[in-house]
Amino acid sequence: MxxxxxxxxxxxxxxxxxxxxxxxxxxxxxxxxxxxxxxxxxxxxxxxxxxxxxxxxxRGGGSEVIGIVVNDLTNSFFAELAVGMDMVTQSAGFVQFLANTGESLDRQREVIASMREHGMAGLILSPARGTTAADLKPLVAAGIPVVVVVRAVPGAKVSTLISDSEGGTREAVAHLLEQGHRRIAFLGGFADTAVFAERVRGYRAALESAGIAVSDGWIFDSAPSRAGGITAATAALAHADHFTAAICFNDAVAFGACDGLRAHKREPGLDFAVIGFDDVIEAKSAVPALSTVSIDPQGMGRRAAQMLLKQINAGQAEAETIISAARLVLRDSSGGRIATPKEAAA
Amino acid sequence: MxxxxxxxxxxxxxxxxxxxxxxxxxxxxxxxxxxxxxxxxxxxxxxxxxxxxxxxxxRGGGSEVIGIVVNDLTNSFFAELAVGMDMVTQSAGFVQFLANTGESLDRQREVIASMREHGMAGLILSPARGTTAADLKPLVAAGIPVVVVVRAVPGAKVSTLISDSEGGTREAVAHLLEQGHRRIAFLGGFADTAVFAERVRGYRAALESAGIAVSDGWIFDSAPSRAGGITAATAALAHADHFTAAICFNDAVAFGACDGLRAHKREPGLDFAVIGFDDVIEAKSAVPALSTVSIDPQGMGRRAAQMLLKQINAGQAEAETIISAARLVLRDSSGGRIATPKEAAA
Missing domain, CATH: 1.10.260.40 (lambda repressor-like DNA-binding domains)
Known part of the structure; x- marks a missing residue:
């Protein structure tokens, strides 16, 4: 020796x-x-x-860092996701550094490069809009374990954890149909994302299986934020079809939709049904409590971290894709009677 | 040469x-x-x-990193603060790594140590409860620029940016008094923090200058979160003094207080006045729109980042303390008529 x-x-x-x-x-x-x-x-x-x-x-080895890069820190979903990740990475002895891209691809490149320079053990990425497999290729080539969450990156050879957007939305819309709603709007979300396409697909599938033809005019895209929800709901209320219910892109949009409805003297859960998507902490305590498609943000964060640690532990980036189940949680915002078209127009 | x-x-x-x-x-x-x-x-x-x-x-120099360490990422105030900081640090060519301590001193030590190992150019810290000057001494000794935000650390030789908690709260309570309220509760916040003490001081000062003696039973401490606000409001509603208004530790508590009031058939802004503290993005769009003591979270983040860059630029950690002004923003939640004690008891 x-x-x-x-x-x-x-x-x-x-x-x-x-x-x-x-x-x-x-x-x-x-x-x-x-x-x-x-x-x-x-x-x-x-x-x-x-x-x-x-x-x-x-010796300069330093503590091992796991990088978390998210696309919108002002949406509490991502904060909850990061907190879930932290629970797992912390107990495994890692330190978590979080960076926010605010949907900027340039920023995403920059923070990932910086995290690489600082020798991260692995990366969990909720990709900015427009991220392609080419953006992740250098990481894969360098053997850095990567887990992509929330939004899949088609063709990227990385592990992926997404939720069942289509199935979850279909179930939520099927519930609204059972309650007697026929004119159901889809509110919010950036129209150019795969997640949006999947949720709209579930929405259309549920309505079409009930014999209801969906016009493109029933879909009101907007920023996936509370402010976006107000805009989308306001536009929906002005529509000639007098909607009685809405499925929302996410909880932030649903909260904004409730705000927008109230501003127009409609009471969510009483004379207009609203369902969100995510199940952020606030959904439970909001008034009305928000009915939503739960994907358990903290649980999803924990699961993503476990996937990453499994890869780090295995010492090689073997890609796996997990589509986690989405579960409809009924609270107060989806209740209420169905207004007649005449009432809705009043 | x-x-x-x-x-x-x-x-x-x-x-x-x-x-x-x-x-x-x-x-x-x-x-x-x-x-x-x-x-x-x-x-x-x-x-x-x-x-x-x-x-x-x-050469291994790497991009220069600014560390942001906050105590509660699930409170959107801190997300907004971080976004504000990011605007400034990014345009100066730095990459921002964020870490969440969740109020754990151990965690705080760990993430700061890790950030130091990774050669951060400076640190902005919203300290966990119980942080002392001794915790920051090694950073000061190493010449690492530090800006402490939100909560001051007494005796620490670092720059500090806090808001005028006492003055802001006093102004808010004075407004409630002008509106005719006499029985005003203080809701939420951890009782062992300096910020809590300052806000309670402002609350007491306003009431006492109106000749109203404040009983300790009027102060309902709780976690500074939405859930904490529900708990505090529920306790306040059960109090024999039949409050007609509340000043809340922060906006998260105020939102929870509104939820708690509604759960007891009291409508914030109609038969109970609520004022928050912070002015998070959501305050404006909430229904009712939240009256609050605005400290402009993003603006505060930008300012903290500017203070840090100034120190980095100067190449030495010259401590300065800035107490930024707090401004009362009146929206809908503080409106409404004053119930008579008999009505309030009904």
């Missing part, structure tokens, strides 16, 4: 595992299975490695 | 400025005054330095 100190890399080579797996074992992470852990610990003893966390820091 | 390449440090020494100032000049930042810029550029020409951004990255 040479005189130089034994490194994590030496142990990884000798044990036939990745450097990250060795790090996880050194941190007593529960993410490493027993067989691997035993093998790594045996190698550590054989080579006489002494783990010194402070020394590791002084 | 030696054969080794000229470095930024050589230029800094020769020009008598800090390394960071040289960096800012190289990035054409507007933060450097003309005299300094001219001097640095002259030195660069004299020494024959060739700036190569990519080479700088390859």
């Amino acid at each position: 040479s005189k130089r100190p034994v490194t994590v890399i030496d142990i990884a080579h000798a044990a036939g595992v990745s450097k990250s797996t060795v790090s996880l074992v050194l941190r007593n992470s529960t993410l490493v299975n027993e067989t691997t852990r035993a093998k790594v610990n045996e190698t550590i003893r054989e080579l006489g490695y002494v783990y010194n966390r402070n020394a590791a820091k002084l | 030696s054969k080794r390449p000229v470095t930024v440090i050589d230029i800094a020494h020769a020009a008598g400025v800090s390394k960071s100032t040289v960096s800012l000049v190289l990035r054409n930042s507007t933060l450097v005054n003309e005299t300094t810029r001219a001097k640095v550029n002259e030195t660069i020409r004299e020494l024959g330095y060739v700036y190569n951004r990519n080479a700088a990255k390859l």
Whole structure:
């Protein structure tokens, strides 16, 4: 043996595992299975490695960072997602750095480049609008584990965690149809995103299976925010078809729709039914409590982090795609009687 | 001259400025005054330095990171604050990494240590509850520019940007008194924080100057969140003094208070007046639109970032404290007539 100190890399080579797996074992992470852990610990003893966390820091190795890049931090969905991720990454001994792109591709490139420079162990990305597989290729080529969440990036060889947008929306609209609604608007969301297309597909499918032809004029796109929801609801209320219900792109839009309805003397949950999508914390306590398609933002964050740690632990970026279930949660905002067209026009 | 390449440090020494100032000049930042810029550029020409951004990255210098550490990312105030900071740091060529402590001092130590390892150019910190000057001393000793926001850390030799909590609250309560309210509750906030103490001080001062003795039973502390606001409002409604108005610790508490009032068939802005503190984006569009003490969260974020860049630019951490003005913004939630004690008890 040479005189130089034994490194994590030496142990990884000798044990036939990745450097990250060795790090996880050194941190007593529960993410490493027993067989691997035993093998790594045996190698550590054989080579006489002494783990010194402070020394590791002084050598410039630093604590391991997981990068979280989201597209809109002002939407509380993303804050909740990040908090869920943090629960998992923290207990595994990582530090989480969060960056907000505000839907800018340039910004996204910049923050990812910076996180790479700082040696991140892995990246969880809710991609900005217009992100393509080419944007993620350098990361994949460098062997950096990546999990894409919320919005899939077609063709990218990265793990993906999205929710069942189409199924969830279909179920919500089917519920509104059962309640007797026939004129149901789709409110909010950027029309150029895949998530929007999927949710509109679920909306159309439910209405068409009830024999209702959907006009493009029933779909009111807007920014996926509270302000966007006010705009979309205001436009919908001015429409000749006198809607009695709306399915919203997300909860932020649904809250805005409720604001917009009230501003026009319509009471959500009493004379207009509103359903959101996401189930942010606020949905439960809002008045009226928001009916929504729940994808459990914190749970989704935890799951994304688990997918990433699994990849980091495996030491190679094996892509998997998980479409998590969406569950209709009925609260007060979707209640209320159905106005006749004459009443609705009043 | 030696054969080794000229470095930024050589230029800094020769020009008598800090390394960071040289960096800012190289990035054409507007933060450097003309005299300094001219001097640095002259030195660069004299020494024959060739700036190569990519080479700088390859040398391991990396892009310069500003760390933002906040105590509660699920409160949209902090998301808005971070977005404001981002506007300024981004245009100055920095990348912003955000971390959430969730009020944990351990977590705060951990993320700050990690950010230091990654060579941050400066730190903006909204400190977790219980942060002391000792926690910040190592940063000060290392010459890392720090700006503390929202909550001051007594005795810490760092720049501080807080808002006029006492004055803002006093103004809000004075307005409620002018409207004829006499039984005004204080809702929400952690009782062990300095910000809480300041806002309660403003609340007491206004009531006492109107000859109203404040009982401790009028102050309902709770988590500074929407859920906390529901709890505090519910407790206040059960109080024998039949409050007709409330000043809330922050907007999140105020939104929760509105939810709690409605759950008890009281309509905020009609038969109970509510005023918040912060002026988050949602305050304007909520129904009723929230009257609040505005401290302009995004503007506060921009200002904090400017304070930090000023320090980075100066190359030394000269502490300054700014107490930004708070401005009462009257919307709908503080309106409504004053119920008689008999009505309020009904």
